[in-house]
Amino acid sequence: MFTKYIFFFLSTVALYSAIMVLLSRKPIHSVLYLTLTFFAIAGHYILLNAQFLAVVHVIVYAGAIMVLFLFTVMLLNLNKEEVSPKPVWIKIVAIIAGCLLMIVLIGIFRGYDIAIEKDPALTQIGLVKNLGQVLYKQYLLPFELASILFLTAMVGAVLLGKKEQI
Amino acid sequence: MGSGFIIYKFILASLILIISLVVAMYSTLIERKMAGFFQDRFGPDRAGPWGIFQPLADGIKLFFKEEFMPNTADKFLYILGPSLTMLIALLTSAAIPWGGDMVINGKVYPLQVADINIGILYIFAIVSIGVYGIMIGGWASNNKFALLGAIRASSQMISYELAMSLAIIAVVMMTGSLSLKDIVDSQKGINWNVWYQPAAFIIFLVCAFAECNRSPFDLPECETELVGGYHTEYSSMKLGFYLFSEYINMFISSAVMATLFFGGYHFPFEDSLGLSPNALAAVGFLVLFIKITFLGFIFMWVRWTLPRFRYDQLMRLGWKALIPLAIVNIIITGVVILIKQG
Amino acid sequence: MSTIISLSVLGVLILAEGLLGKKAWHLPTILIGLLVSLALTLSGWNLNLHYYNEMMIVDNSSVAFSSILIFTTFLIFMFAGHYYRGVQRPLDDIYAILIFALVGSVMMTSFGNLIMLFLGIETLSIALYVLAGSHKEAITSNEATLKYFLMGSFLSGFLLFGIALLYGASGSLNMDEISAYTVREAAHLSPMFKAGLFLLIIGLAFKIAIVPFHFWAPDVYEGTPTLLTAFMATVVKVASIVALFRLFSHCFPAIRETWETTLWILAVLTILVGNLTGLYQPNLKRMLAYSSISHSGYMMLAVLAFSARSADALLLYAAAYSVATVTAFGILILVRGAKGNDLFTSFEGLGRKNPVEAVCLTIALLSLTGIPPLAGFMAKYYLFATALEKGYLWLVILAVLGSAISVGYYFKPIISMYLKEGEGIKLEAGFAYKTHIVFLTVLTILLGLLPAFLINLL
Numbered sequence: 001m002f003t004k005y006i007f008f009f010l011s012t013v014a015l016y017s018a019i020m021v022l023l024s025r026k027p028i029h030s031v032l033y034l035t036l037t038f039f040a041i042a043g044h045y046i047l048l049n050a051q052f053l054a055v056v057h058v059i060v061y062a063g064a065i066m067v068l069f070l071f072t073v074m075l076l077n078l079n080k081e082e083v084s085p086k087p088v089w090i091k092i093v094a095i096i097a098g099c100l101l102m103i104v105l106i107g108i109f110r111g112y113d114i115a116i117e118k119d120p121a122l123t124q125i126g127l128v129k130n131l132g133q134v135l136y137k138q139y140l141l142p143f144e145l146a147s148i149l150f151l152t153a154m155v156g157a158v159l160l161g162k163k164e165q166i
Numbered sequence: 167m168g169s170g171f172i173i174y175k176f177i178l179a180s181l182i183l184i185i186s187l188v189v190a191m192y193s194t195l196i197e198r199k200m201a202g203f204f205q206d207r208f209g210p211d212r213a214g215p216w217g218i219f220q221p222l223a224d225g226i227k228l229f230f231k232e233e234f235m236p237n238t239a240d241k242f243l244y245i246l247g248p249s250l251t252m253l254i255a256l257l258t259s260a261a262i263p264w265g266g267d268m269v270i271n272g273k274v275y276p277l278q279v280a281d282i283n284i285g286i287l288y289i290f291a292i293v294s295i296g297v298y299g300i301m302i303g304g305w306a307s308n309n310k311f312a313l314l315g316a317i318r319a320s321s322q323m324i325s326y327e328l329a330m331s332l333a334i335i336a337v338v339m340m341t342g343s344l345s346l347k348d349i350v351d352s353q354k355g356i357n358w359n360v361w362y363q364p365a366a367f368i369i370f371l372v373c374a375f376a377e378c379n380r381s382p383f384d385l386p387e388c389e390t391e392l393v394g395g396y397h398t399e400y401s402s403m404k405l406g407f408y409l410f411s412e413y414i415n416m417f418i419s420s421a422v423m424a425t426l427f428f429g430g431y432h433f434p435f436e437d438s439l440g441l442s443p444n445a446l447a448a449v450g451f452l453v454l455f456i457k458i459t460f461l462g463f464i465f466m467w468v469r470w471t472l473p474r475f476r477y478d479q480l481m482r483l484g485w486k487a488l489i490p491l492a493i494v495n496i497i498i499t500g501v502v503i504l505i506k507q508g
Numbered sequence: 509m510s511t512i513i514s515l516s517v518l519g520v521l522i523l524a525e526g527l528l529g530k531k532a533w534h535l536p537t538i539l540i541g542l543l544v545s546l547a548l549t550l551s552g553w554n555l556n557l558h559y560y561n562e563m564m565i566v567d568n569s570s571v572a573f574s575s576i577l578i579f580t581t582f583l584i585f586m587f588a589g590h591y592y593r594g595v596q597r598p599l600d601d602i603y604a605i606l607i608f609a610l611v612g613s614v615m616m617t618s619f620g621n622l623i624m625l626f627l628g629i630e631t632l633s634i635a636l637y638v639l640a641g642s643h644k645e646a647i648t649s650n651e652a653t654l655k656y657f658l659m660g661s662f663l664s665g666f667l668l669f670g671i672a673l674l675y676g677a678s679g680s681l682n683m684d685e686i687s688a689y690t691v692r693e694a695a696h697l698s699p700m701f702k703a704g705l706f707l708l709i710i711g712l713a714f715k716i717a718i719v720p721f722h723f724w725a726p727d728v729y730e731g732t733p734t735l736l737t738a739f740m741a742t743v744v745k746v747a748s749i750v751a752l753f754r755l756f757s758h759c760f761p762a763i764r765e766t767w768e769t770t771l772w773i774l775a776v777l778t779i780l781v782g783n784l785t786g787l788y789q790p791n792l793k794r795m796l797a798y799s800s801i802s803h804s805g806y807m808m809l810a811v812l813a814f815s816a817r818s819a820d821a822l823l824l825y826a827a828a829y830s831v832a833t834v835t836a837f838g839i840l841i842l843v844r845g846a847k848g849n850d851l852f853t854s855f856e857g858l859g860r861k862n863p864v865e866a867v868c869l870t871i872a873l874l875s876l877t878g879i880p881p882l883a884g885f886m887a888k889y890y891l892f893a894t895a896l897e898k899g900y901l902w903l904v905i906l907a908v909l910g911s912a913i914s915v916g917y918y919f920k921p922i923i924s925m926y927l928k929e930g931e932g933i934k935l936e937a938g939f940a941y942k943t944h945i946v947f948l949t950v951l952t953i954l955l956g957l958l959p960a961f962l963i964n965l966l
Contacts (some may be wrong), residue, residue: 028305035298055287063294067301067320074305074313108673108700128284128344141560142623145615148516149631152608155523156638159601
């Protein structure tokens with residue numbers, strides 16, 4: 001089917017740009033590749049018929065958080081490539097650990113029957129109306145309590161960011 | 167979804183693309199004429215009668231200017247910047263309903279490229295990534311003025327995006343839908359949202375000025391402080407892309423405002439005129455354009471009337487005036503809706 | 509539920525007072541507010557209320573643990589007036605964030621859904637990232653906040669991924685439904701569920717600071733302002749352990765074999781590494797950090813040997829540990845205030861010059877070691893007894909060995925205070941401060957003499 005090719009295209013883009021986030025020399029390029037990864041993942045959400053999630057993903061991650069990242073990296077002017085090289089043994093250990101995690105994850109997902117919805121493209125849960133119903137009925141309490149989390153984060157940001165009047 | 171449908175959409179998209187470009191092209195002329203009017207002079211009037219070939223002349227000039235690229239620039243990003251700006255400016259038009267449905271041979275052809283049911287969110291998404299072109303271009307030039315311009319642009323756009331989204335939420339609450347087509351159809355006749363949501367409209371308008379980097383919020387390209395702002399190092403058609411996309415943005419945001427607040431392609435007494443659907447769609451398209459022209463006029467009017475804000479004033483207005491105002495507006499709207507229902 | 513609402517309102521109230529500039533009102537408001545919400549919490553005893561599709565289940569254990577958390581916070585706030593006495597800056601933000609952190613910890617003791625668990629942990633963590641860096645001029649505080657934030661947010665990812673995998677396998681986030689799933693599928697548990705379980709353990713182990721996920725703890729504890737370290741070492745630790753206990757005793761009892769060995773190894777490692785490394789610490793604050801690590805190892809025993817009695821034992825242990833640690837930190841604040849550091853040499857001569865403080869610190873440290881008849885001993889006794897009942901003989905032997913090792917470092921400040929001649933220092937403790945410390949000490953002794961007060965509750 002047509003969507004299958006879109007899926008492979010998006011996955012390739014996502015994987016390639018995710019790897020490039022790590023490999024690129026300049027921090028700015030890493031940030032931009034990360035943005036590209038987010039777009040590819042938003043595309044995956046659309047394939048799963050989760051339009052709301054896709055758009056919010058773009059608005060929040062690509063549109064706000066990554067812009068702030070870019071902003072910070074630009075201001076810090078990290079373009080000097082002066083990241084100190086890590087010892088070889090750390091790299092080796094990291095590669096082994098990462099590969100082990102990957103093997104475990106592949107093992108998990110290979111041929112396993114997932115208990116939740118089989119064909120997400122057929123469900124309507126990703127549409128705004130249904131999502132709102134779930135969010136404001138079933139998950140009302142966490143939704144409201146998240147406001148405390150955000151309030152904490154906001155007060156904290158002000159606390160850390162404010163100039164001390166001595 | 168036959169192939170005819172796809173061809174139709176393709177033609178429609180191309181048409182909208184061409185119209186946007188032509189409108190943007192001639193907005194430059196109108197803008198200069200307007201500036202002339204406000205400053206009590208003629209404006210360009212040498213190229214053709216009333217200067218109507220001026221945009222062509224400008225375009226030819228931009229094409230034939232020397233391509234210049236700073237030695238230290240990041241080549242790929244330097245080119246990506248203006249292209250991205252242009253692309254993003256053009257993307258928004260896909261979700262806007264440009265007219266009612268046309269019926270040809272019993273088949274319905276809507277004058278909208280994509281009636282997605284989250285149209286408004288789509289527009290927000292595009293607006294929120296609109297800053298990338300400017301930031302990438304400003305950074306890639308490797309010039310401190312360009313970088314400062316880019317940083318100004320990004321912080322300004324992020325700040326005003328919030329107030330803009332909050333202003334729209336009130337409109338969405340009234341309509342109960344995120345689809346732009348539904349929002350337009352709920353404003354049939356003269357039942358426009360601007361009458362019910364004047365505060366939201368004002369906030370949206372102010373934010374639209376800021377999002378388009380238009381005066382009085384044109385700090386990213388403030389010549390007196392930053393040489394040329396984020397496009398200091400750009401020349402030739404790449405500069406043209408940046409300047410051009412500003413006009414496209416202006417056109418599109420006028421269209422969005424007309425859609426959200428001024429009833430889109432609807433006009434009073436449209437049902438009592440007895441027109442066929444096709445004629446109605448055509449008239450509606452024209453009506454929408456009249457509204458867009460009027461809103462575009464406001465953009466230019468403000469630009470040639472108001473002085474530029476200082477940066478801290480800009481931030482204070484965004485965070486301490488517009489956002490609280492938008493939140494209060496949402497609360498009032500909610501209360502009114504609740505009272506009406508119950 | 510009323511606990512969470514009252515505490516949130518309290519936090520917002522503090523912010524409002526800060527807005528009005530009424531700095532003097534903060535502490536009275538907080539202390540009264542904490543007592544009110546403690547009363548509201550206790551009023552939920554034996555009611556077993558469920559809220560909003562079982563997002564929150566307020567059973568007796570959550571009432572008891574929430575009360576201990578709120579009470580500990582109350583005890584810590586009693587030191588706040590002294591600790592921040594010379595500070596010019598407004599304090600409403602720090603106080604409010606502390607209260608919000610408490611809200612997060614209360615969520616962690618009464619969640620009925622994994623979403624609520626995650627939300628509680630995040631509220632607590634984000635509050636702590638900020639609090640760790642709240643002493644902005646000190647480079648150690650900056651180091652603490654950066655270290656804690658980078659590692660904490662990374663490990664939150666593990667936690668969330670674990671929860672997602674559990675959801676993918678069992679199709680629900682509700683604890684009862686996950687439990688039903690484990691009973692149904694106990695024989696052939698899907699690999700996805702197992703992986704989710706282990707990622708969840710890793711995420712929680714980081715928050716508790718269980719070996720080998722403890723490396724952040726000493727540095728963060730050392731850099732954080734001492735009053736807030738006391739909060740970290742008590743409320744945060746107890747809340748995280750209780751979350752682990754609640755999660756495992758509600759959701760995963762049917763699949764014991766899957767996680768038993770892992771937790772066993774983690775507990776032994778925590779006890780041994782925590783105590784052995786504690787021997788080599790130069791100052792009291794780092795020593796208390798390692799002490800808190802090893803105590804989380806002991807409290808893991810309750811998770812391993814869960815039963816109604818182990819919940820009781822955990823309750824007593826949490827109370828004894830919190831009270832003793834708060835006492836130790838109270839004296840630490842005084843010594844740091846007078847000497848500017850908390851090396852063990854700073855405690856020399858304290859026994860003669862400040863007998864009250866010295867005795868209180870001694871009793872607190874003895875209680876943490878587990879010397880009878882103090883609270884720490886009774887708590888350890890009950891905890892080890894429940895573990896023995898379940899047949900964890902070797903684990904208990906190792907834990908006792910760990911306790912024996914811990915004598916080596918808990919006695920260091922005591923030896924400094926009484927047996928070493930020093931110039932001594934004048935600790936500037938007011939009457940109220942001294943009374944509070946004495947009150948805490950009496951509490952430690954009382955809990956040791958009358959453990960029945962807490963031990964047969966649940």
